[in-house]
Amino acid sequence: MNLSDIVNRSEKAIPWSEGEKIPWDEPAFSQRMLREHLSQDHDAASRRFEIIDQHVNWIHYELLKEQPSKVLDLGCGPGFYVSRLSALGHACTGVDFSPASIEYAKKQNESEQASNTFFHHDLRTFEFGSDYDLIMLIYGEFNTFRKPDARIILTKANEALKADGRLLIELNSYSCLHAFGLAASSWHTSQSGLFSDQPYLFMEESFWNEEMQAATRRMFVIDTASGEVQQMADNHQAYKEEDLRIMAGECGFSKLQFYANWPGHGDESGDYLLMVCEK
Numbered sequence: 001m002n003l004s005d006i007v008n009r010s011e012k013a014i015p016w017s018e019g020e021k022i023p024w025d026e027p028a029f030s031q032r033m034l035r036e037h038l039s040q041d042h043d044a045a046s047r048r049f050e051i052i053d054q055h056v057n058w059i060h061y062e063l064l065k066e067q068p069s070k071v072l073d074l075g076c077g078p079g080f081y082v083s084r085l086s087a088l089g090h091a092c093t094g095v096d097f098s099p100a101s102i103e104y105a106k107k108q109n110e111s112e113q114a115s116n117t118f119f120h121h122d123l124r125t126f127e128f129g130s131d132y133d134l135i136m137l138i139y140g141e142f143n144t145f146r147k148p149d150a151r152i153i154l155t156k157a158n159e160a161l162k163a164d165g166r167l168l169i170e171l172n173s174y175s176c177l178h179a180f181g182l183a184a185s186s187w188h189t190s191q192s193g194l195f196s197d198q199p200y201l202f203m204e205e206s207f208w209n210e211e212m213q214a215a216t217r218r219m220f221v222i223d224t225a226s227g228e229v230q231q232m233a234d235n236h237q238a239y240k241e242e243d244l245r246i247m248a249g250e251c252g253f254s255k256l257q258f259y260a261n262w263p264g265h266g267d268e269s270g271d272y273l274l275m276v277c278e279k
Helices: 003-007 027-038 049-063 080-087 099-111 148-158 174-181 243-252
Strands: 070-074 090-097 115-118 130-138 159-171 186-190 202-210 214-223 227-239 255-259 272-278
Touching: 027 159, 049 080, 049 130, 049 159, 070 080, 070 148, 080 090, 080 099, 080 174, 090 099, 099 115, 099 202, 130 148, 148 159, 148 174, 148 243, 148 255, 148 272, 159 174, 174 227, 243 255
Parallel strands: 070 090, 070 130, 090 115, 130 159
Antiparallel strands: 159 272, 186 202, 202 214, 214 227, 255 272
C-alpha cells in the first residue's frame, strides 16, 4: 500500500471485511507485543501483576473453592494466570495465537519446574480436550471473534467441561465497545514501538456498525523512511446480557451469572463484564 490508498480508502469499514485481527501470530509483532505483556507500567496488553494476583485469588477461592482443579486458559498470553493457578495446586493448560508469548510461557514453566502444558494454536480450530473444571477466556478476547466463531468456542467449551464445570469469560461491555466504535480519529508518531522497530506514523479511525452491533478500528502504519503503508483492522462484537444468555443457552449452558467487573476489584469504569456459565 501507499499514501494514495489511504486517500482513496472506503468511507466506512465493515466489521471483519478489512482483516480478522491485529497480526498476533506474526513473529516480529508477537515479540514486540510480548514486551508490552511484560511491562508493569500499564495494563494495555496484560494487566499488571498485582491485579492478576487479585483475579487469580478470586478464581481460586470463589470458582474453584480451593480444590485442585483442571483448568484451560484460552488466550493465555505469556501464561501469567496459568503459572499462578498452578502454584496454587491446579493442573493447567494454556493456548494462545502468539508464538512469542507461548515460547515465554514454556520457558517460565520449565524454570519453575511446573507441569503446565502450552499450545500455540488458533482457538477456533484447537481441540480443547475434556474433563476440565474451569475454562477461561478473559480480557475481552471473546469479543474479537465473529459470532459464528464465538458459538464454536462456546460449544467446544461446553463439551470439554465436566458435568459441574464452569466457563469464565471476561468481555468488553456493550457500552465500552459502542464508545470505541464512535471514537474520534487520531494519529501519533513513534521512533520504535508495538507496530515497528523503525520510526513510523500511526493513524487510526473507528467505526460503529449498528446492524452488526460491532466496532472496527482501521489502522495505518506508515514507515517514515520508505513511505510504505501497512493496513490493519481490529474488530469487536458487542453483546448485551440477553444476547449472551440466548447464545450460551443454545450452546448447552443452563446457568449464567454476570458480574459488572471482577468482584472486589474496585474498577467502576464499566468497561468489562464477567460471565460465568455452568453446564
